[in-house]
Amino acid sequence: MFKILSTTSLNICIASLCRVKNLKNAEAVLIDGIRVGILPDVVTYNTLIDGYCRLFGIDSGYSVLGRMMEAGIHPNVITYNTLLSCASRYRLLYQSLDIFDEMLQVGILPDVWSYNILMHCFFKVGKPDEAYRVFKDIFLRNIYPSPATFNIMFTGLCKNWYTDNALMLLRNLQRNGFRPELVTYNILIDGLCKSGKWRTVKGLLKEILDYGHIPNAITYTTVMKCCFKNKMFNEGLEIFSEMKAKGYTFDGFAYCTVAGALLRTGRIEEANQCMGNMFRSGIDLDMVCYNTLINLYCKEGKLEDAFGLLDEVEKMGLECDIYTHTILIDGLCKAGNIQGAQRHLKYLNKVGFGTNLVAFNSFIDGLCKLGQIEYAMQVFESMKVKDEFTYSSIVQGLCSAGRFHLAARLLLCCVRSGVRILRSDKKAVIRGLRFTGFGPQAKKVQSNIRLAKLLHY
Known part of the structure; x- marks a missing residue:
């Protein structure tokens, strides 16, 4: 009993030192423990492997595995999962596959977390099809998936812009009795918002309530950002009001998101009130908050106040971006x-x-x-x-000055260099040429733009 407790105490000490990245003292504790007769176990070495992987990388973690086997201690599934996590963290796909194969060769059966980590690694390197095959393999091997398994799958599909596939997968799983958690819905809503699929987002919001879940601050903030991104400012502000009515607390990012939206719609007084509410909430200001305040001062024409705030930021030791x-x-x-x-x-x-x-x-x-x-x-x-916004500014400026032929040449140059043109710029040039009596030239510009796009893509 004393020996078990002593080994446990040894492991706690080593884990604490690894947590604060003090591996030198962790090794010293291990040596002292062995010297007084307290032998390490698989947990001891797993802890060290994790510490070395996090601080120095996969090769250092493998060196501890070698020492572990020399000491006659056999690795377990946690050992290999730790190495897999490290390889995945650094997007080392081929090393992840080698570790997975090695695990099978030494007779250790992968668990659900082994598959979760491998699946996550495939997603991180942009291989969603391979990740989906790993997902199917979990079921084929009769391993019970964890909630994290599904969430990794949905997150990976959404981050790789496969939001339609993520939604289809959700529906297939639901037909087989799957009940999504709120966090799953939040992941899907975030992915759909980024893809601009507002109608589908509204459907999922209703579905959340049908399943008996209560949307949380993450749900509301995600949808609110989606509204502002799609210039649905009134809907976004309604969600913000609903969040306040339900008593949700806001961080500085939420306040700045709302204030930024109000500024874009010219509602400077309301933006002022929003930032005032943030101050009264006692939120610590970060650079995002200061940028919003500086933007507010600039919109109000208070440039002296804006530059004064810049000096204040620098005195506080924050780095302006x-x-x-x-x-x-x-x-x-x-x-x-x-x-x-x-x-x-x-x-x-x-x-x-x-x-x-x-x-x-x-x-x-x-x-x-x-x-x-x-x-x-x-x-x-x-x-x-130059990007599309550089071209857009200059094209719109030329159109305002009535120089439509030069604006048309720049549009063609933009397309031929592989830069996307904005629809509003094309419309301004074509309309300008027509209104100034150059209808045939307008048709020719349209044709040339179409041809340039086909040749480039």
Whole structure:
């Protein structure tokens, strides 16, 4: 009895040291234990394998396995699951398969977690078909799946943009008696929201209630973000009100999401109230919160307050991200302070942010809206990297200046370089050419865009 308790105490000490990443002392405790006659067991070595895997990687974990077998202690399924988890964490698919094969060769039968980890690894490396085969293999081998098995499957399918397949799988499982948990619905709702399938999301929300589940803060926040992403601002704000009425607590991210949506719809006063509620809730502000506040000040035209908040952030030791500076550049442009925006772009390069595409897009957009199209074209030509938003800003600026032929040439250049064009830009160019009496040219531009798309794709 004393020996069992002593080994247990040894394992607790080693586990505690591994948890704080102090493997040197963990090894010292193991040596001291053996010296006084307390022999390690499989749990001891499994704990060490996990510690080495987390801190140094799979090879270090394998070296402990070698020591374990030299000590005459046989590994078990937990040993190999620990190694599998490490390989999966680093997306080492082939090593995961080797570990799985080795487990079978030494006569250790994989359990449901072995299959869960392998399935998760396939998803992480973008192989959903292979993951699904592992999922089917669980049933073929008469292993009872855990709730995590299903959730890994649904999460993996959604993250690999197979949301339709995830929904079909849910329906197939339900026909065989599967009752989804709320967390399962949350996973599916998140995936469907990201795919823009709002109608299906509404159906799942009703289904949650039919199953007797009560939507939680994660459910509501996910749906709320989906509404804002799809520009369904009123629906999103209704969900926010419903959450408040039900007494759910909010984190800073939820408040900032709502405030950001209100700002995009020009409801600055309501955004102010939302941020005020966040302050009164005593939430610790992170960089996302400060970015939202800076954006609010810029929308209100309070640039001095925005830059004052930037100084406050830096004094607190928080690191401003590129979005902070992009918001400020956008605010300076909208205030007509192009020189200030230009100075801030130079400052970004000076402090190590380099040439940032989002910041330059904001600068070009600001120049176009102020009618400084020639300067905007100079900046556009100087940029080495461009995306659809760069082209969109300059095309819309050219259309506003009545220079539809140049805008049409840029659209074609955009398609030929493999960059997606926005429908609104194409419509602005075609409509502009027609209204200025260049109908045949408009048809030719449409035809050329269609041909360029076919040749590229």
